[in-house]
Amino acid sequence: MDLGEGIDRLAARTGFTGALLVRRGMETVLGRAYGWAHRGYRVPNTVDTRFGIASGTKGFTALVVVSLIVDGLLALTTRVRELLGPDLPLIADAVTVEQLLAHRSGIGDYFGEDAQPPPRPREFTSAAAYLPALDGQPQRFRPGTRFEYNNGGYAVLAILAERAAGLPFAELVRTRVTEPAGMPDTAFLRSDELPARTATGYLEDGRTNVFSLPVVGSGDGGCYSTAPDFAAFWPALQAGRIVPRQWVARMTAAHSPETGTREKLRYGLGFWLPARGDTVLLEGYDYGVSFRSVWQPGRKLSMTVLANTAEGAWPVVRHLAEEVLPGS
Template sequence: MDLGEEIDRLAGETRFSGVVLASRGEETVLSSAHGMAHRGYAVPNTVDTRFAIASGTKGFTALVIVSLIVEGLLSLGTRVRTLLGADLPLIDDGVTVEHLLAHRSGIGDYYDEDAEPPPRPQELSGPEGYLRALGGFPQQFPPGARFAYNNGGYAVLAIVAARAANEPFERLVRERVCAPAGMADTAFLRSDELPGRTAIGYLESGRANVFSLPVVGFGDGGSYSTAPDLRAFWTALAAGRIVPREWVARMTAVHSASTGTRQEYRYGLGFWLPARGDAVLLEGYDHGVSFRSTYRPSSGLTCTVLSNTAEGAWPMAALLEQEPPGDS
């Protein structure tokens, strides 16, 4: 059984709803779409359907921050207090941009991904809403002491970026990441006002996830993208079109060899790094969302799996890891 047949078999067994795309450069190695983008109207997913990518957004946030560092508006050592001022007073004054990028800040986290939906999700639609949600969480450990995955840290980075550049964060992502990569279908969309060709996320109950997500995403997650856009992203990143190549190398170098419960992964600055091999990946998980996109610099292979259910992407991503397209 070839890999395409194996994917179709697995999609049927797991009732996979989503898209799989594997490419080498502009060459498509494997492409398939399964399930429904909108169950009520029986709208099928297609390869260019937009999906929420949850924490995959963190890679974009990290690149915005690095682009501002390249311009001299920030540095890795910038203490975020210099831009937060009196806001979020429970964040330790010693927390730097690098601490936040590497998930080593120790700040209290406003959103536990293993818990129920984020606090007041319908109020999370802009920096003021996120500032309110981020407040009141005490520092958990001294800055730099260890790795602890932290959604709130990337929301703080979005606030820092917007203040340093004096521009809205979503515009910074559009102009500094999406435009140079040619990612025309990637954006922060309102979860209650999704345009055409966009998949609705579904909970295990079968209900839509609209009441389980922030109205509009921010630095820690919530953007929407397509498989072709993510292929374009990796190509542009490797070519140094988003940030210089020396910074790409720095961001994809190991900053944390130990990542707690995820011992099979290391972490750079905004990117996960599997413990074996040279792969770099972005990943996202939320209510009605699962996503993984992997780039292997040694072969130029990119593999992206997007799903509009919370667990849908993982069996498919595991298969592609075990049997890389073109290598089987």
């Protein structure tokens, strides 16, 4: 059974609704799309349909921040209090930009079981709009002492980037990441005003995710993208077209060798790293969203899977990892 036939059977068995693209260099190894971008209007998904990527956005946020460091507007050692001023007073004064990037800041997370008060996603329409939700979350541990995945840290990074550059965060992502990378279909879209060729996310009960996600995403998640855009992103990143190559190497080196994940992933600055080898990946998971994009620079091989359900991408990701990613 060839790779395409295997994926076809898996998609039929699991009800996969999404798109995938495997590319080696300039060669497309496999491209497929299944299911509906919009169930009510029977609009099919295509390989170039835009999907939400949830926390996959964090890689873009990290690249924006590093590009500002390259320009001298920030530093890894910048203490966030320098830009926050009196805002978010419960964040420890010692917290640095690098600790936020590496999920080692220890700040309270606005998006979690113990968040006080629980977030109200319909109020999130800009990076600054996240401030009320971020406020009031107490520091969880001493900065720099351990890894703890933290959405709030990346929402704070978006606010810092806006204040350092004097521009809206979405514009910073566009001008500093997606345009240099050649990603024309990647953008922050309003979840209640999705344009053509964009997949609506669906919950397990069949409702859309429009009331479950922020109206507009920010530094911790919510961007929309396509499989072809990620096939362009990884080579552009490796070539130094987004940030200089020495910074790419620094961002994709392990800052946390242990993260407590089931796959024993390590973490760099904005990017997940498997336990060994040079593979780099971005991943997202949320209501009506599942996404993973993997890059093996030694093989110039990229693999991207996007789905408009929360669990749909993972069987396909595992199958492709077994069939495509082993080796070097």
